[in-house]
Amino acid sequence: MAFLEVNNLNKYYPITDSERFHALKDVQLSFEKGELVSIIGESGSGKSTLMNLLGGLDSQFDGEILVDGENIGQFKEKEMVAFHKEKIGFIFQSFNLVPHLSILDNVTLAMTLSNIDSKTRKARAKEVLEQLGLKDHYQKKPNQLSGGQKQRVAIARALVNDPDIIIADEPTGALDSQTSDQVLDIIQDIAKTGKLVIMVTHSERVASRSTRIVTIDDGKIINDEKRPPLQFHDNAFQIKEKQENKNLSFFAAIRMALLNMKEKLSRNILISLGGSIGIMSIILMLALGKGVNDYLTDTMNENVNPIISEARMTEETQSDTAAAASVETVPATAPAQPSGMGGGGGGIGGTLLADNPAAQMSKNIPFEEANIAELEAIPHVEKLELSYASFSMGSDTVVYEGENYAFMNFGTTSENMTDSNILYGEFPDQGEVLITEEMADGMAGNAEDMIGEDVEVKLSVNGHALTGTYTVSGIYTAGNAIGPAGSFDSVFMTMDTFADMNAANGLTVEPNVVYLYADEAGNSQDIKDAINGLGYAGSSTDTLAKTFTKMLDIFTYILAGVAGISLFVSAIMILTVLYISVVERTQEIGVIKAIGGRNKDIRRIFVSESFLIGLFSGLLGVAIAALLSTVGNVIVERIFGTTILHMTPIYALLGILASVIISVIAGVFPANKAAKLDPIEALRHD
Template sequence: MSFIELKHLNKFYPISGAKDFQALKDINLSLDKGELVSIIGESGSGKSTLMNLLGGLDSQFSGEITVDGKKMSTFKDQDFVNYHKEKIGFVFQSFNLVSHLSVLDNVTLAMTLSNVDKKTRNERAKEVLKQLGLEEQYHKKPSQLSGGQKQRVAIARALVNDPDIIIADEPTGALDSQTTDQVLDIIQEIAKTGKLVIMVTHSEKVAARSTRVVTIDDGKIIGDVRQGELQTHENTFGLEKKAKSKNLSFFAAIRLALLNMKEKLGRNILIALGGSIGIMSVIVMLSLGAGVNDYLTKTMNANVNPLVSEVKMPIARGSNASSSVAADSSVMATTPAGTRPSGPPAGVTQSDPFAEENLQELRNIPHVAELNLAYTSFTIGSDNVIYEGSKYAFMTFGTTSGMTDSNILYGTFPAEGEILVTEGIANQMGATAEEAIGKEVTLSVTIDGEKLEKNYVISGIYTAGQSIGAFESVYISSESFDLLTAENNLEVKPNVVYLVSDDPKNTQAIKDEVATLGYRGSSADMLASTFTKMLDIFTYILSGVAGISLFVSAIMILTVLYISVVERTQEIGVIKAIGGRKKDIRRIFVSESFLIGLFSGLLGVGIAYLITVVGNIIVQNLFDTAILNMTPAFAIFGIVTSIIISMLSGLLPAQKAASLDPVEALRHD
């Protein structure tokens, strides 16, 4: 049985609106190893069609092609891939070398697609190139070679995997007569090693060097002439042992992508720069939001005890949001009916008092080490500090539970008979903050609907720092508060609880549990939460606007990769002809989009970092603070986002490249 057998082979090309065109008509042919066969015929005779079918570039035919006992009609996609890698090598008239690869990389390309290790494939390629007289040309690009050298490189690429069949399509068509003879000598030597060499040509000179000439005309074989036998010798181009074919690895695809990107370095730098602008914009917006948020949190935390969480009762359903008191008589002070109103006067806001079951529920929260009771109220226009006959209004009144040393601007915490006042009250009294300490004043305050007055000495000046919600305030100790209410026959339940955690790390978890149970936190916490949400919204909006440039960069990458597919159509055809799978083609192009995304992301992160550093220096000099906080998470987010967008943009061009017909791709100019 011959190595290749063609039986009743027919090939039809569909023509729109007309009967199919028959390019090959009932071809019957047997070919064996060691033959140097020329298939000759005029243009349009069907010789190229026959070559494409023999080479497995076209699998649509009727009849049968049998290669080494295997019927090509039964081949699946992977069988054709293996056929191209192991059985056949192509030599093209126009050389079809990959312009951005060196001579060595062009020859090793077939082995790269088979995932042969670098050392092995380089040694094998150098061995074949040396036999073809190209040992000094390893690192040159195809553009630096003569026509004869290019064809020898193409022959080396066809031989490197030691195939059984060499198909040469017009191998001397682009060469002068002297170089033609040199190339034909090499082809004869290849045939003498026992390989089946098939040359498709219209040249009588080429056919004269063959052992067999098959003439084809109008799709039919009209002649088959044997011209003698070649004297075979040892296969000097052969491999000692053929490795089992594998597939292109991810890292090999990355390397091929890098080599191509290097060829178009300027264009790829501009693409990466364009993509980086969007990434940089998003990262800067996120950094700005995080920085402002951190500034607010840091400022507020500087004025509170990190172990303490303030808790208030939830606003009763149906009550006014600005005024809520308990209706239960046990909570109210025991005074004769009709002597005071049923709630606080207008302008007074008090939280509901805590019942014992509420306190027990709070004690049971994990990590609560201590529970302190306190009282607070908020008024508008009814509470005053009286000094030398003048009234100085304040809004917030309460006990000092939960305060830290940072809340004392001057002086000390109040003892019994003493109060803290804000710096604003001290200044209104006509004294500096320090001069106000020690002065005796009258405190006029509404507690549980009763107007109470008592003389106190100012022990210190209270400050809320730069935190949100700082009003003129007065504070007394819990002991002084109990004494004041007892002297006026009032029984006032605590309406604020301070939970002390066992570790600062657990404070936020306690606050979260308090919210889950339905209680309210401090006014400062609620204000901070509101500002944080507003800030997050603005940050996301600004990031979204900045993200528009990401969409633009995605379109840019998509367009450039489509252009790249067109530019490299012939290269894609070559890769398929030497055993590249559709998956390999996709992997190479997706790898390019991955690298573009990676470089864009890294560049965007670098620019964003530079902006944050310079921006913080400027803001620090102007406002003594930094408001740009670029975290590692933002950098990682930027890089990952860039890669994802770039790879998604590259999917369509990659699929287009993978779906190209190898025959049409090889014909592309």
């Protein structure tokens, strides 16, 4: 059996749904290694069609093409890829060198697709280039070479994998006569090494250098002239030790993508810059939201003890309806008292009862023993502190020097209050009270002057009027705290003092606030979650903080979403540019397919480019966001004494990840288009 055998080969091209053009008609040929065959014929005779079929560029035909006994018409993609890598080498009339690759990289391209290691492929390419007289041109670009040198590079690329068959399409068509002779000498030498060389040509002079001339006309072989064979000699182009052909690796695809991007560097920089704007905007919006949230949290934490959590009764946790009713009923003779919004334990801690504070203002439900035991059983609770808090609308007053000063917020002190809440003086002991700065200013003109002064405190507690005279021990300030204590006049005393006040009026204190002390600060949030899970209300600080945080998150995400529109624009821009790149590199894609590139390899190269664009965009966006955050924080700190843009590594990582994902998604469509290009049409593209 001949090495290459063609049996009853027919090729049809569809013209309409019902009509076909018969391009090749019952072609019957056989070739052996060592032959230098010229296929000649007029334009349109079918010689290029025959060449494409023999080279495996077109696999749609009737009949058989057997290479070493295997019918290439039955090859699957994997087998056809191996055929192109191992059996076939192409030499094109227009050279089809990749313009942005060096001569060395052009020649190693086929081995790169086979994932042969860098050292081996460079050594092999240099060996072949040296044999073809191009030793001093490794790092030049194709546009720096003459026509003859370019064709030698194309020959080197065809030979570098040591294939059995070389197919040359008009190898001297773009060369002058002297250079043509030099190239034909090289092609003859290749055939003398035992390779089958098939040339397609119009030139009788080129055909005369062959050992066999096959004439084709109107799709039929009309003449097959054999001439004296060539004298064989050692194969100088043979690979001494062949490596197993593999597939293009991810890192090799990245390297090829980098080389491609370098060719259009300015364009890719602009694309990356455009994509970075969206990433930068999103990161800055997230950093702003976190900065404001951190500022609110830090401000609140300055005024509370971080290991203490607050709990209040709700209707859900109330076990005795009758007791609740008696607490909520206020005699007609008593002033109206919407209680249940106390500032006990620091004023910031306990004011609004639940997510809907307005609905709770008429509730002031005391704790029962069962409730206290339930709270005490929460994991990580070290101890409990019982307290009382109330909120009134004009019924509670302080009398000083005969003048009445109304206040709204009353509570007993606890360790939840911190030293930062004391503007002047100190925390109260037995028989002493704290009053807020605004009240003290109204009484004495200067808040500090009220320290040590005696005042009469009048309270309405569950319909009972309580009164007592106490010494002002300190002036309370809520600072920037959120809650009624930060907005309303308030009075605080110890729980013992309040108990004595009730006892003097024949009453018993019924605590309506419980403070839970965590064994460690890190467990406070778990305790708060457990309190809410059991149906109790937390502190107004936590409630309002959650409300503010939720509103802030919504605001941040809306702004980030608006900024994200630019990412969509970037995706369209990347999609457009890569489509343009497919058109610009159509011929290159055809070459890659001809030398053994899979559709998957083509996709991988283009997706790698989009990945790199996304990565560079993300990195640039993060860098710009970091710079603007730094500058912005310096300016804000000088003006307001705080920072407001808190950029975190997570935001940077998310920004880069989002940029890469969006870019890769945008690159998939042009990558698929490139992979689906027909190699024959791609090679004809100008």
